[in-house]
Amino acid sequence: MGSLEVTAGVKATRKLRLGMVGGGRGAFIGAVHRMASRLDGRYQLVAGALSSDPRRARASGRDLGIARDRCYASYQEMAQKESRREDGIDAVAIVTPNNVHFKPAKIFLEAGIHVILDKPLTTTLQEAIALEKIVRKSRLIFGLTHTYTGYPMVRQAREMILGGALGQVRLVEVEYPQDWLAVPLEKSGNKQAQWRTDPKRSGPAGALGDIGSHAYNMACFVTGLQCEAVAADVQTFVPGRKLDDNIHVLLRFKGGAKGMLWASQVAVGCENDIRIRVFGDKASLEWRQEEMNYLKFSRYGEPSQRLSRSGVGSMSSAVHASRVPAGHPEGYIEAFAQLYTDLAEQICAHIDGRRPDPASLLVPGVVEGVAGVRFIDAVLRSSRRNSAWMRLI
């Protein structure tokens, strides 16, 4: 299945056949998924249902060099036909708006095709729980593209914390401020703004679902802690907007750690400024997307250190996710590609009936997806009850 190629000069591996749902002309995240799938040479895009508009779907397929007969008018058709081909797709990337996550994921899983899904998992907790069951039953690979978990230094932070470098974790301060929705962009024809502020397509959460879920995933991923309860104050600052554009959340973790989470789409001057700081009783770590190749590491009673990707002291999880030497920055697309490449390893192992490289197992899946939807749900409930604490577990 597929031809052989190497990942960053390391070892020969099978090239997987990929299909895509959504991501046609005019879409944004689809193109990023495609670059991510190409970077390490582990996938070949061979089929697509790239738009809900059949004509646009076909035109987009042509743009991408997909064979005519594999440009499908609907994902249902694609799942059916691809699952019957001998050279059918190994995996599908679903890059549609939030409200079109559940159904295609279900259909492809039931057709025996591995799934790579953009976050958030679903728009309701009910669907999320249902999807979790379907995934478990399918025994297939299911990846959720919480991109930031693909950054080498985010993985190193996790490895350090789980290895005890910080001692007992006490504080988790995480934030994801953006500014692009500080004005009512959805009213001036911006498509990205339109669907992200539209409850019909995005579900009940705005900034909360779009980027708050990333911040929450980051907090859990990096610390390995479970969040027990949240108390939230949710706002919509831009007049006429139907969904939240700012959230402030207090966090309580199992084991006693506390934290704060802030996500905003009205924080003027911030682009995609996700960052996290974790403080233990022995040391702390700090990471920020704008300086993604570095970690600030401070042991109590010692000067702060700046750990660099692939630099001295790099841990195995970061080395695994790196391609070029220290000082040559690797960015967002590489982080995204890491998820794809790790999923390729999982899928190949699944096909070969062997155990995957353990280093490839850090990609968020359906469990993290359900946790994210649960968080969104709890934040909204807390805010409706004047910031009362809501339990998550």
Added chain:
Amino acid sequence: MGSLEVTAGVKATRKLRLGMVGGGRGAFIGAVHRMASRLDGRYQLVAGALSSDPRRARASGRDLGIARDRCYASYQEMAQKESRREDGIDAVAIVTPNNVHFKPAKIFLEAGIHVILDKPLTTTLQEAIALEKIVRKSRLIFGLTHTYTGYPMVRQAREMILGGALGQVRLVEVEYPQDWLAVPLEKSGNKQAQWRTDPKRSGPAGALGDIGSHAYNMACFVTGLQCEAVAADVQTFVPGRKLDDNIHVLLRFKGGAKGMLWASQVAVGCENDIRIRVFGDKASLEWRQEEMNYLKFSRYGEPSQRLSRSGVGSMSSAVHASRVPAGHPEGYIEAFAQLYTDLAEQICAHIDGRRPDPASLLVPGVVEGVAGVRFIDAVLRSSRRNSAWMRLI
């Protein structure tokens, strides 16, 4: 009264006679007050009740070149005798632990002597309200040394925000993390740690009173907004500690702005990392003590700017508080000195029966002091009631 001297080469002014309560041998903040009082040449230290131990009081006075007969064994004695001297002190600096703020302040005010008091105002809301009345009745100058309000760029931030540079304020994110109490330093003989974690000397609040109050004052000072309500989660992480060492607070401001406040003394890797970010519907501002001579200013739809102290675009309140040209950093002692110098102008104007320079009026006073104690009180109540919102006004 006093000799004439100039402030930073600007204009000739009277040199005031200063007394000090507390700040004797072994004390920390007293020495800082003295440097602050000296920098601009507006005060001469001539009297002191520098310790509650009379012998140490006298020895400390000798160290400082205070005449024998003006080294007092108690602040009561000092207030009485100085108020009777023709060359008696114009003002007194009270730099004692929190529990010895109210009484000496009261006594000196009643003796007709202007008061400069270290924060927090008092340890109870009751005392705070009482002191406010005493100050009002006295018609004397009363300054509270919230040092960070003396930084030129903090003042410029305030001036910009009040002048509308940010538009309508939406978000206030403020924090003050320290790490020195991440371990039980109070058990190993550290005096600063001892009194700051001792409810008898510090009152009911630990990190909350010591630095949370600074963060809160910063939020109010810079935005000019009144905080309406708080919802707080207060922790004590270090086993055996009697007071809080970390606070997470949600903020709601009059007019609709929201915010978060974090203060911690267990944030390993942070020294005195107070910072604030304010976001309006048009622009945002960011200031951090570690880069105290700069503001990050971002207008929506424009590249961020770095405004520098005394640099291009400096506003009058920052120029007023600056001594040297841009690029030559002015630090903590200069900020502290600014409060002293502005209070000197207020006191001189009071003596001369004229209006003080309006630029000198930004020093926090008793109103801000009461607000701070009210905040401490509300945070503690909220936390006891599982983070329920508590109104402040």
Added chain:
Amino acid sequence: MGSLEVTAGVKATRKLRLGMVGGGRGAFIGAVHRMASRLDGRYQLVAGALSSDPRRARASGRDLGIARDRCYASYQEMAQKESRREDGIDAVAIVTPNNVHFKPAKIFLEAGIHVILDKPLTTTLQEAIALEKIVRKSRLIFGLTHTYTGYPMVRQAREMILGGALGQVRLVEVEYPQDWLAVPLEKSGNKQAQWRTDPKRSGPAGALGDIGSHAYNMACFVTGLQCEAVAADVQTFVPGRKLDDNIHVLLRFKGGAKGMLWASQVAVGCENDIRIRVFGDKASLEWRQEEMNYLKFSRYGEPSQRLSRSGVGSMSSAVHASRVPAGHPEGYIEAFAQLYTDLAEQICAHIDGRRPDPASLLVPGVVEGVAGVRFIDAVLRSSRRNSAWMRLI
């Protein structure tokens, strides 16, 4: 020729057939070239002479999924056979040590195949000039991978400077410090260190050729200025090393600008810290690889601005070279990919007999390659004559 695919979701284009010389098992830069060629989906690697050892060449080819009959034992064989195939390669990437640049470049050009060559052009000025003639005669596309010119903000800096944003350029301060050769790594079996410090494989220049040439190219690329003369002090700090490991150079540009260039492989604490600052009579610009997505832009008499990739005020050359929105960092591989993608456009246009997109024409070519070798030559001569000025033009 080749299948159709899209660049970052923009427009459909031909997929080119690529061959590679060098870059087999154990090589470093070959893998980076391959990732760069894959990212935007414009190339398919179909042939290779991946090692001078025929067995390793074949094994490496298999790793990469190259068909058996297109894994060649020598580049001579590859040039000959591929040029005769109907589906022969459109372009070849030559990623061998410096001493094996001239011959394969010559052979492929003479076989009518477009060439992508790693820098520096050649190891001698004589060869460089000869190659320039061959390229001109061939009328083929020739790209030299001065990677840093692929960074969007480096291109924006150039566009701004050429557009007059700085006024008359006065000063160019450029540097490229590394630290990996601060110890005699070449003696402990490190292959990268071995060939880079070996005059037989690297030519007469060490750090000068390896990274000094990048710094020089950066200075010329960004300013559009021609360097007139250099005065250099060249050192070898590590005992026993045969080539330089540090250079200090004074620069004089046509038109009156002056500058300094520093390149070092013994600057402990620096990874790949290339940076440039250009000062004009009206404004200045600063760029640094560690913060590759930003430019510091300072107009005289105005606060400094931070321009971000794809952010407000992005210029067309930067937009052209960007893939994801502002705040999502794009790094070294993306910069490298940009050269490949721009060369793909040039090659396609050549094939189609049309004018290429002007935005694709910024890739350094043989002229820049000759300039680089000329610089290396002049620096070495200046240093031998005790830093006397040597003319370059």
Added chain:
Amino acid sequence: MGSLEVTAGVKATRKLRLGMVGGGRGAFIGAVHRMASRLDGRYQLVAGALSSDPRRARASGRDLGIARDRCYASYQEMAQKESRREDGIDAVAIVTPNNVHFKPAKIFLEAGIHVILDKPLTTTLQEAIALEKIVRKSRLIFGLTHTYTGYPMVRQAREMILGGALGQVRLVEVEYPQDWLAVPLEKSGNKQAQWRTDPKRSGPAGALGDIGSHAYNMACFVTGLQCEAVAADVQTFVPGRKLDDNIHVLLRFKGGAKGMLWASQVAVGCENDIRIRVFGDKASLEWRQEEMNYLKFSRYGEPSQRLSRSGVGSMSSAVHASRVPAGHPEGYIEAFAQLYTDLAEQICAHIDGRRPDPASLLVPGVVEGVAGVRFIDAVLRSSRRNSAWMRLI
């Protein structure tokens, strides 16, 4: 002699009587000297010849609270009369333009009065050598205010390097860019610009003498190395300007270290951005005035550390020069004050016939002053001879 007071709460010491030459109304650096002298309470300003215009001298004296009879019309008169008073000044601060350094320094030394002189020492090498002899003969204390040597972390850098923390020093990269003279400010009435670009008052060097001398002093102070030779390219960019406004210099140090020095007053976007990087065979250090409370310290093969003033790992020379805890920034005035305070200790020790605290001996004196003038002289000669190397020792 003088009353007793304490330095930053440490120990009781004598308060010295200070006179000042220059620094009257409208002057800049005089006010800074006065703040510096006041901060630690070691001096009292009691006499002055504050202007060469007798009327302005007297008015300025009144502003500063100097007694009528000690406001002198000339420094000659002041030296004569003060040296005869029983309560005459202990020391004089000379803060006049460069061309009025030699004579007053000579006269006060010959009158037995300790001298604090602003840099550069003199405008000619001849005068510098003559002054060195006078100082030696006088056996008095002579301090030269190279302000940046008073920064705690600059002193710590020196202590670390001299203690071997970097191993053998290989590279010294130092720079001092400013931008205020990027335009012909001297033609628009700016007094600072006028005298600094006027050969009559500044001597033969412009930016070179004004700030190049600071950069050179920094390089020598921090490394403890002697500079052996320089090769320089000196420019005047602003049309009509009579002195240099930019210098590029190659440096060779005794023992084999090499370096580059850049000083500029036309570097648009730079305020007073003096910084230094020193690289040894084991480690490196980096300091920058804009982040004056920190050192970047990088050992080969270890992550970089950020050392903070008064933070963990502070060395004695930095602790000696610090007043407040880590994280509370100390700036330019504190650095300046440190020179005054250290000179106070030296002067008191001289008066008392005891050995001064060794920590106070880091203040630059006449030897460093001569070295600075020698550097200026050699740079100008080198530049006139087309950057030929000129020996300094």
